[in-house]
Amino acid sequence: MTLFRSGATYCRISKDDEADEDGVTRQSEDTAALADRRDIPVTDTHRFVDNDVSATQGKRREDYERLMATVREGGIDVIIVYALGRLWRNRKERAEGIEVLRKHGVSVLCVKGPELDLSTAVGRMLAGVVGEFDTFEVEQMSERQQRETLQRVERGVAPTGPRAFGYTPDGMSVIDSEAAEVRKMFDALLAGATLSGIATELNGRGVANRNGKEWTHNAVRYLLQNERYAGLRSYGGSDYAGKWDAIVSEDVWRQAVAVLTDGARKTSPGPARKWLLSGIARCGVCGETVTSAQRGPKSSAKTGPDRIYKCRGPVKHLARNAVPIDTLIAGTEPGEPLGVVLLLLMREDAARLLLDDQRPDMEALTAKAGTLRARLKNMTAAFADDDEADAVEFAGAVRRVRERLSEVEGQMSSPARTAVLGDLVGAEDVVAAWEALPLDRQRAVVDTLMTVTIHPAGPGRRAFDPRSVVVAPKL
Structure with missing residues (x-):
């Protein structure tokens, strides 16, 4: 059994929905217990924790970076983790980490796993093999989650996650009072209001956001660009029809997105215009x-x-x-x-x-977009059921339908003069x-x-x- 002079513990949990840190607390207790059993001294400054940092989303791990800096400074000779997969999230990190630990003679000791002496070829080989199993599990889980998400999208199920303003927590039913505010926000934007102006107006009337807090420029922007309010859900670059009630029409939502993504539009949330003609005349x-x-x-x-x-x-x-x-x-x-x-x-x-002579027929375009989306769904189902279907022909047909759908969606982004002038x-x-x-x-x-x-x-x-x-x- 190797005797170590100075150790460090590292704990990470991918997702902490409740923000109670119970997961990393359990890891901390288990790694500390292992350090005590092996009589490895670990100071408070050598206890590193990254909470709610996923293996797949690529968030920065501040404590991991501090841990590796400590390794380079020669302050430790062993890192204690619950499992090797808690230390490295992917192949690139693992390869870089193994090389750093090899260079500085630092081992890895796992609560659930082996002791790895990375100064030896055998230790590095074991780290690579164990790590590959960890990566396989992460990637396989990611594939399952993506397939499950696509299935939910195709079935028109509302997204999970925080409640959207205007909808009940399950995302399927409308809250009338909030939905009325959402419609006012879209109307105001298309009538020329600024994001800051919309937020100020809401806060002035005491209308709180979903968290009971005041609205901000960015919160208003996020809401107005969210396809959920048009009864749609985006996934993999395509829009799918949802089974929940839309609060605004697809036409209105696409107009709002066109306004907010216009390159000529001032996007800074800085001071609002104070005078009638500044920036216009x-x-x-x-x-x-x-x-x-x-x-x-x-x-x-x-x-x-x-x-x-x-x-x-x-x-x-x-x-x-x-x-x-x-x-x-x-x-x-x-x-x-x-x-x-x-x-x-x-x-x-x-x-x-x-x-507006250039204004397209929105009712016809909305119907056409719905028809094309249904056609894509039916084509996918037919391809799945036909063992003799030609994959190349199927891909070409899908591409052509998607191109037509993209063209229709682009036409629906045309702004309406009525939105600006209608109430005057x-x-x-x-x-x-x-x-x-x-x-x-x-x-x-x-x-x-x-x-x-x-x-x-x-x-x-x-x-x-x-x-x-x-x-x-x-x-």
């Missing part, structure tokens, strides 16, 4: 968008700072007083002319603003409806209806000339 000289800034000291507590729009480009082609420009575009002051946006929305033929066009009081909108919604309406170009005012102080702001309708 363009410089009349270079075409860059304008930004808003404060010029000079605050004039008074009542009027606030002198706010300007200025060119965002490297050469500042213009710096214009923002107030009269905002008034020209969206003014609602009693007794003063209404802004261009209000005049458009109040026209007798304002309903034409909702027309035809409103009994357009001015009141406009004033009730949050700023991000007002900005979306402006951006949908028109292109605003601001030209330099010219040298010296002069009265505001509306002709220096060019409005081009997007119709």
Whole structure:
């Protein structure tokens, strides 16, 4: 029996759903007991634990890294583990770890397994053989889990895991009050609201997330991109129909995903826009968008700072007083002319603003997508039952159907003008409806209806000339 001068214990459990650390506690007790029986000294600084770190998901193991650093420093001559599979998770880690332990003369002692002297060829061979059995078990379990998951997906069973906001814990039934909030979130996004704006609005009304906490920018994004709300489940790059009730249509969900994945969309959760035209209006000289800034000291507590729009480009082609420009575009002051946006929305033929000649027939596309998904499922079942089926022909047919399905799903991502303008066009009081909108919604309406170009005012102080702001309708 080998006598060791200084040992270390290492414990790892792959999954700790309850976060109670019972698994690693049992391993710690067993490894400590083995150290006592073998009379191996183990200091508190040489006890290493990685809790809830899977063998297959590749999470970083901080304590394992500390353990290997201790080995390289020459601080220990044996590592005590419950089983060899707790120390190394895959072939790459095992090969690298064996080489490090060989170089520094460190052995491995297992509670459930052999003592491995890795300074010898026999010890390294045994470590490799035992490790291969561990890897085989992990990979076989992973294959079973993947097959089980695919079967559940094909049967339309809801995903397991944390409860989704809007659904009961089993994922199959809708919670009406939460589902109503989910629909509002999708509607707000498609109407031009920002993720931060949606989160702020929810928190302002005291609507908590599934954990009873406030909403964040990222939590709203995750919800809106989750296909579960459209009654779908993604697996292996494909979408499958679920048997639970959808909260929004597939059309609405795909529009939301298209908005959130648009490369031109600002994705930073930083400060929200504070002014109507910043980032929307363009410089009349270079075409860059304008930004808003404060010029000079605050004039008074009542009027606030002198706010300007200025060119965002490297050469500042213009710096214009923002107030009269905002008034020209969206003014609602009693007794003063209404802004261009209000005049458009109040026209007798304002309903034409909702027309979108490029808008595909969503009902037909949704039906076509469902037909193609059913065809894929039937093709798979028929192939499985036909012992003489040609695998190459089957793969080619599946590929063609998937390509058609992908094309249909892409068409369903087209945005709708109605989402942005619907609650304004035809409103009994357009001015009141406009004033009730949050700023991000007002900005979306402006951006949908028109292109605003601001030209330099010219040298010296002069009265505001509306002709220096060019409005081009997007119709």
